[in-house]
Amino acid sequence: MSSHALRMKFIVLAAATLAIAACEKKSEQPISSAPPPPQQSSNAAPQANVNEQMYAPGSQEELEATAGSRIYFAYDDYSLDARAQATLQKQAEWMRKYPNKSVVIEGHCDERGTREYNLALGARRAESAKRYLVSLGIDEGRINTISYGKERPEVVGSNEAAWAQNRRDVTVVQ
Amino acid sequence: MAHPHTSSRLAGLLCLVILAVAWLVPAHPARANLVVDINNPTFEPIPVAVPSFSAQSQVPSRLAEMTQMGDDIAGVVAADLERSGLFRPLPQKSFVEQGLVPERRPRFPDWKAIGAQGLVVGSVNFLADGRIEVLFRLWDVYGQQQMTGVKYETTPDNWRQIAHRVADAIYQRLTGEEGYFDTRVVFVAESGPGTNRVKRLAIMDQDGANLKYLTKGDFLALTPRFSPNSQEITYLSYFNNKPRVYIYDLETGRQELLGDFQGMTFAPRFSPDGNQVVMSMEKNGNSDIYIMDLRTRKIRQLTDGPDIDTAPSFSPDGQFIAFESDRGGGQQIYVMRADGSNVKRISFGKGRYKTPVWSPRGDLIAFTYTSGGVFKIGVMRPDGTGERMLTESFLDEGPTWAPNGRVIMFFRGYPSRGGHVGKDELWSVDLTGRNLRRVPTPGDASDPAWSPLLR
């Protein structure tokens, strides 16, 4: 009974959260709203353990499989939410495993900003991931950053779902 | 009242006229003069007639070519004038008088009858030395007098540019503003899939003619801007995956990296004297505005703070720089002295104000504005007053001014649908917000920059 109530509570809460998130998206500057975590690329994660051996050690594929290469941001935001931090922690693990590998973190934006500003915002996004990795003990010299602004979207589309997937950092093994 | 200057016959005649006028003046104790105020003009383009330029040739075999050129020049002139939105070229079919030549006065009633206010009569003549002579007169049909007339000599392959200059002269004579037809536009030509767009620098005449690609598209090219002498372009290239500001020399095709810095450099623009480039530089994720002296290659930081400061643009007198910053939350427009001092915010509206671009006339700053999911191009005075929005769409961005400060070009993006990337197009709009129209490009295009006048 109590577990049922708890479950109800959770569902209501989740619905409310979703509603708020949706509202915030419509109201034009959801600066701090949590980014809807796109499922797509993290699909690889569950299979990771199973398939680990299949990837060349230290390869991009292995990073994607073991840690995930992408983290996502809210509109016009560059702060790292819990999910992004978790991904970066796994990336840091991976980097510790391959101490002679370095990476480039690409910062990307959705199409809803001006070109110049998005270049700057992409740089901020890449930098915040870099800072976080450094704080986890990764050598700064192993992490390069580049901003692509809105020039290289992950998904072609002019809707919230597409924009959410495009507001991202991609960690690329060099 | 005796006039001593009676030497010339003409002068004597004039004397008589003046005396006659004088005679009338005292006899006229003005009756209560009715004063009428008219402050409600029509917004109608001025009807003009641009018949084909008549053809002559000192080399008989070239006459046919000249005849064609006479048609073509008139066509380019009429198209320029029409595109400005301030003129309405009348259809050739409506012309009554035929066979006009600049040496003869036109039959004004014929032109008045079809409503022409201005009449352009020109000729093109192939000269013995292989050059062509183009001359025209602009007639005031109502006043029955010539308003301007110019003769040009050039090589035949330059005819198009001459046609633009003719249009400029007409535009200037009838509007008081300098023309802008003899100009070019540099822009980014886009192709390829949405996730991996190919972006090449391209340049064309203001009317879309003479398109040329300046880069191959191996690297992303963004935000090109002309130097004041139109001979160089500064832009952002992702050459070797390092986004940096370059200068492209149109004459030699040579490119030059503008300082090798640790972080990204972007959003470059020349100073009005062409000796400096102001741009953003990113250091550790933070973007500030810097200025580089092109002669000494010394760079100086103009803004400093944890915010995004970008899209700097000089005032035409070189005294001030407008830029955008999110230091107050969302992006707003700020103006500072060219040395970085005296920063003042000038935009205070609800939405976000971005990419300020100072008018060559100095009186206005154009900008990109976003609010409620739409993009607009607007203008305001440098003190922030007089804000007016000129356009609105899903994505209107990146204004650039015609050299006369009268017309703004920008790019318009359309939403992507069904996995197909939305078009990007160049558009222009008059300062009044009227005459919004597409600028023809062969494919998708963005980031336009208008050249100064080419002469």
Add this chain to the structure above:
Amino acid sequence: MRKPLIFSAVFHAVIIALMFISFDLFGKPEILDDATVVELVSPDQIAPEAAPKQEQKPEEKPPEPKPEEPKPAEKAPEVKTETAQSEPQRVDEAAEEPPPEVAPEPKPEEKPEPPKPNPVTKDLPNVRPHDKPKPPKKFDMAAIEKMLLDKRDNTRPQEKDKKTATSPTPKPAPPDTPARSPMDDAKARASIASAIASQIHQCWIAPVGATGAETLVVKLRIYLRTDGSLAQEPVIVDRARMLSDNYYRVAAEAARRAVQRCAPFKLPGEYYDIWRDVTLNFDPSKAL
């Protein structure tokens, strides 16, 4: 005393203008006050600045130091003014250049005073109705004369409100005005003014968005025949600014064209005394 002086000045100006004409290959003196054309005339200015650079079409490859073709020497589209016969034009010019501060009287071959209704005015519905309904006023001449001053004071502010500050106060009617009550007169003037304004409005293409449009108020004086046609070319009052300020000249010419395009005006013939001589203030300041 002043007149001879003015005449002398004008005379000299004309002489100088004539001298220019004789050198001016393009025939019309108008050209000379067109700064750009004069500027363009000088070939030594044109030659260096013109096209050579544009000839050079930029090449794709950065390493290549030079585009394929060497600079062709020429290109400079030289620009000069050029011959045209100068001929009967003089007539227009004369009309164009009245002494600046005194507006010349139209040579009225018509006798203005007893205004006869003329055919053109038949269809002027919006003017007449206004002044029709006041026959009573006419009989008490004495009373009206007494009130004359006050009436004027009443009418003037009204007119002024609709006007920009630039318009001068109307002068009192000269004695040759047809008998009409001041009230009638004021009303007639108001409705004639609005009739003229609405007719010209349709013909007036203002210099929209011009630099400093708010300062481009053009004062034009026109003289009309009884049939509403122009007795002479409209006179641009600020002749000096016309010559010195490019934007003003364009605005003034646009105003003049508006009048020329709209003429003949459709106005009630019985009020010819009112509209025989009209000052028009073209104010494009609200055009944006």
